[in-house]
Amino acid sequence: EAKVKDFKQIVDSVAIDVDYDGKLFNAEIMDLPEKKDVIKAKYEWEYPKKGKYTVAVKIIDVLGEEFFETFEVDAK
DSSP states (O other): OOOOSOGGGGEEEEEEETTOOSSOOOOSEEEOOOTTOOOOOOOOOOOSSOEEEEEEEEEEETTSOEEEEEEEEEEO
């Protein structure tokens, strides 16, 4: 049984589309750490215009499993 002290140890990469259109995933933020490094796990983006946006996050773990989720954000 593997023991993981920090979830960042098992995440291989993070890609974030800050204005996802529901069809094409276009990552503006990419976190691809070197083998001995871990992901940052905290990301910021400043939108040029106020309004509602859909953010899509794609996370790939060290086993190649993919997690994909979208979130609605309100830029003020």
